[in-house]
Amino acid sequence: MSEVICVSPIDGSEYARRTTIGDEALGRTLDAARTAQRAWAQVPVAERAAAMTRFLEAMRTLNPAIVPELAWQMGRPVRYSGEFRSLEERVRYMVSIAERALEPLRPLDDKPGFERLIRREPLGTVLVVAPWNYPFLTAVNTIVPALIAGNAVILKHAAQTLLVGERFAEAMAMADLPPGLFSNVLLTHDQTARLLASGAINHASFTGSVAGGKAIEQAAAGTFTTPGLELGGKDPAYVRADAALDYAVENLVDGAFFNSGQSCCGVERIYVHADLYDRFVEQFVELTGQYVLGNPLDAATSLGPMAATRFAELVRSHTAEALAKGARAHLDPASFPANQPGTPYLAPQVLTNVDHTMRVMVEESFGPVVGIMKVANDAEAVTLMNDSPYGLTASVWTSDLEAAQNVGAQIATGTVYMNRCDYLDPGLVWTGVKDTGRGASLSTLGYEALTRAKSYHLRHTL
Template identity: 65%
Template structure:
């Protein structure tokens, strides 16, 4: 493989699916210059005009769904039966378009002073670089692309090599919508080129979704440039099933939350704490449900669990499972029931582990795969302590019939989002954020516009 190429290897069969040459340095500089020029005009357009163009882009993207669904399966392994990501894409995009006027409206001074006009306006930061991941190639990117454009910015997109076609789909939709030339540009960049762009201060804001190590590399590259950063990094999201939970609902939703997309979800459930009253029933129900999964080719409509995006990701989960069993955990799923898992490919059988503890990496380090550990707890205090025993903090889910109890527990959890009786979902009206090694900054909600704009104060005195 040439160093100048970006290559996607399909997890379906390990064969090369897509190859693209990386951009030349001259092309990069020209692209950035054209984006700057386009942004000068775009920032002066009305919000209604921006909304019309961004909505046209969204419509053009949604019209590609039939082609996109199998492309996602081929690139990163999600089964076609689930129909892609565009329902969530549309929900998030239309919400952010809808709240733009209110979110970007000038903020009057807290107190009135006769003879003065005082306010804070929101101005676009300028040029926004979006570095998008492969696990949800459209959903994650849309979180920043739409509000960035609505706020009056230009956008550069660097997509993961595993989902290089998603970046090209974004560009195609922008072009079909008649977006101003240069305002949005999809770039094929190497890691070194991305670091150069950040280190040279050529962009004003960067949003990165990926690993903790990747986030640290982004911070190092941007150090000293004063480029603002939004980082959504690792997670080890917990769930707690209380004594008053609807146990059948909890089993169904938590199994889906742990194994959908082969566990490759930023806010997927990776560890479950169950009240001792429900523990045996929960474990039995979870095992029964997981055993109904069909591991296979994601292009097959009968497949409910596709391969992981790459063999090395599957190997990491295999290592975590093996370590847990070696330390005394019990593995409940017989891999032989999932013949597609030959032990040496991206195809990995799901696994449910019990007799686990926090000395095992599967309960503390990100798995990002189809495995989950289940622990018995005596009550809220023990569950809270264990849920907080993690270097990450993206979301946490509580299964209970008591809303007040869920809120009270949530106040003690060190996390970005607290769910009750659901998981693995982003509400576009709420900020998507994390604590600790999960990152910094916020996307979605009106707070997303704060990171994509800068305040400008007006203190106007009449004489």
């Protein structure tokens, strides 16, 4: 066993320390999960869904304590009230569609004398390996539909947000879930790899880096564990000449800098039509300059520290390289007094005169910096948007619905937005292409990913 430590980005102090689970205890956890799952699979879907509504209400009661915990663990300002609002939307939606999504499918043709149907049966035990940036939302995307579908769930949360797993376990206990059905465990990387290699896990959901996703696949190789992988991103936005300028600026600033840019579908690069470019940049810089960088426990703070100094250093290196190659920085870090080199406190930055030879335009920065390029037309924008190894979301800002659909059809991405960004609609599948990953979560397709099809071909009479 080893120690897992959360170092707070607020002041560099140790915020929480826990011990990883021992191998024998992990074995008992797996046995308990399998036993509980077999009984849980026999519970009607409506009752399983009702348990998740109780879980949601438990989370509501815990949220006042969770909000400052998140600030201490990963730096999100308390003024944003944590993640409960989005968590509630996702849970309630997946509960509302559960019975319809999991009801048996019947062939489109009819054969007299036969009963034919396809049932959706649970996979068994689902492992969720969750990240720190949206620690409740990324985890709940799989946890709730997995349990409603009849699976058992084992959660391994990131060290940076290790208390989040405990809050999930607390809420599940308050919801009166059967013992063993949901477990929060602290694992080393080696334990996680050995667990996946053992074949004891039927589905593994991972949100994190491309390298981490490859490690998950390699560890599970040969076990036929199904993967759900949401990996890197470099999400683009395209502002067409007919866009509502003020609206686009306001929403893209938020899409780029909310959560200090540490969002899976945050906007990391923007392409603006030449007709709007100068005005867009001017307004974008002005609005970005209004952020208040500081202690996330202060209600006046609108931009907190990044989750760790090493993440801020990556952003600093991307920015420095771009500047060395000729990019222009529009914000003076000195105008943000809390900005301090060598710490997680990093001022927002807007760069122009950028191109795709710069890492800030092609590699995931995952922080409060965004590059803006001028484009002549839709074709140039599409070419640049597709010049990336990633594909999670892309947004088009326009007053022309048909144009947005045409542009969107040409972009290699999991989700196309028009006049919005950095949002996950639980009614639509959450998925990615290229190095962003494999699999699907939420929507009816999310239930399909967490079940297996079983056909029934029944002859009435001989």
